Amino acid sequence: MTFDQDLVNQGLTLTAIGIGTAFGILIVMMLLIQLMGWLVRIPARRAARARMAADAAAAESRDKALAAVAAVSALMKSAGPLESDAAVPAKAGTRKGAEG
Amino acid sequence: MSELTDFLNSSGLANLDWRAAVMVAVGLLFIFLAISRDMEPYELLPIGLGVIIANLPLTGMTIFSDNLSGHQESGIFGIVFHYGLSFWNLLPPIIFLGIGAMTDFSPVIANPRTLLLGGAAQLGIFVAFWGALATGLFDIEEAATIGIIGGADGPTTIFLSARLAPEMLGITAVIAYSYMASVAFIQPPLMKLLTTENERRIVMTPPREVSRLEKLLLPPMAMILIILVVPRSAPLISMLMIGNLFRESGVVPRLANAASNELVNIATIFLMITVGTQLSADRVFDTDTIVILGLGLVAFACGTVGGLVLAKLMNLVLKEKMNPLIGSAGVSAVPMAARISHHVGQQANPRTFLLGHAMGPNVAxxxxxxxxxxxxxxxxxxx
Incomplete structure (x- = not known):
C-alpha cells in the first residue's frame, strides 16, 4: 500500500472540502429552517398573545360583574325582604323544594 | 449441412461461456429476491432482467455505435446507456424529480437538528474513498465513485459513476442497491453495538405540526443555497426541489402526479434495466469487483456509525435528548433506513415511535x- 504524495494531497483536499461543504450547507439549512419557523410563527404568536389579552380582559370584566352582583345581593339582604317576595309565597315554596 | 452448422455456431448456446451462464443465474437470483423476498423489487427485478439480457450472447442489445453510416447497429440499451447516462446523464435527475414529488420534508422542518445526522452519515463515503485509494487498484475518480456507494443513494451513485467512471456504473449501482436492500441486516447489529439499552429506550416527543408556508418556502430556499455553493450538484438538487415544490404547492397536482408516477416509473424501467446490462461477465469476474463489494459494505457500515455517534455526541449538549437510533437513518436509503431505526427502537421500548423523527436524517x-x-x-x- 503506497500512496503517491500528490494523490494523498488531492484526496485530503477532496475529503476536507467534501465533508466541510456537506456539513456547512446542512448547518446553514438548519439555521435557515429555524429562522423560517420562527418568522412564520410570528403571526400565530401574535394571535395567541391577542387571544390571551382578550381572555384576560374578559375575565376582568366578568370579575367586575360578579363583584357588582355580590354587592347588590348584599345590599338587598341588608335591606330586608322585598314586598314582591311576600306577595308570592307559592314560588318561595317551590324554590325551597328545588333546593332540597 | 454446412448451413445447419453455421446456424448452430451462430446460436447463443454455442457462444455461451460459463461466466456468462453464472451471470444469467445471478440475474435469475435478483429476480427471485425481488419477487419472493420483496427486496428492492423496483430495482432488483429490472436489474436482474438487464443482467440476463447483457449476458446472453450475440444479442447486440447493449452495443452503441456512433457510426452514422451504420444502420441498426446499436441496441436499445446501448442507446439508453449512451444518451440516458454516459453522454447526457438524464435519467438520475428525472428519478430525483420523482423522489422530490414523493418526499415530505416536514420532519426536517419540524426538527432541523436532524439535518446534522445526515451530514455525519457521509463519513462512509470518505472511508470507502480512502479505502479504494489505499488498495492502489483505482484512480481517484474511481475511488470517488466507489465512495459514493456509502451515500446509499442509488440515483446519486449512478449519476456520479456515469460522470466519473462509466465503466464502473453497473457494478457500483448494483452494489449500492444491493446494500440498500440489505440495511435490515447491516444496520441493526451496529445500532445495538453502539447504543445502550437506555439510549434505545428514549421516547422522543412527536414532531410539531408544520405549516404549509414552511413547506412551500423550504424547496426554493434549499435549492438556491445548495446550488450557489455547489453548482455541480444542480442536476440532482434542482430536480429534487422542483419535484417537492410541485407536491407542496397543491396547485399542479397533475404535474406532481406525473413526476411521482408516470415519469419516475418510465425512468426507473430504462435506468434499472440499463444498469443491469452493464453487469456483463467480463466486468463482474474481476478482482476489482470483489474489492468494491467489500468497500461498499465498509461504506455502509461507516455511514451508519457516523450518524449514530453524532447523535450520541449531540445528546451530551441537548436538553431534550434524542434517541440515537435515528442517526443511522442518515445513510439515505429512503425510507428503509428510517424504518430500521423505528423497528430497533420499538424492540427496546414499544412506546418509542421513531419513524417520523428518523425521516429527517434520511432526507438530509x-x-x-x-x-x-x-x-x-x-x-x-x-x-
Missing amino acids: GVIGSAVVAGVFISLLPGG
Missing part, C-alpha cells in the same frame, strides 16, 4: 450525498 442524507457528489464532480478532472 439524500441532500448530503448529492452535495458530496457535486463536490467530487467540481474538483476531479473527469467531472
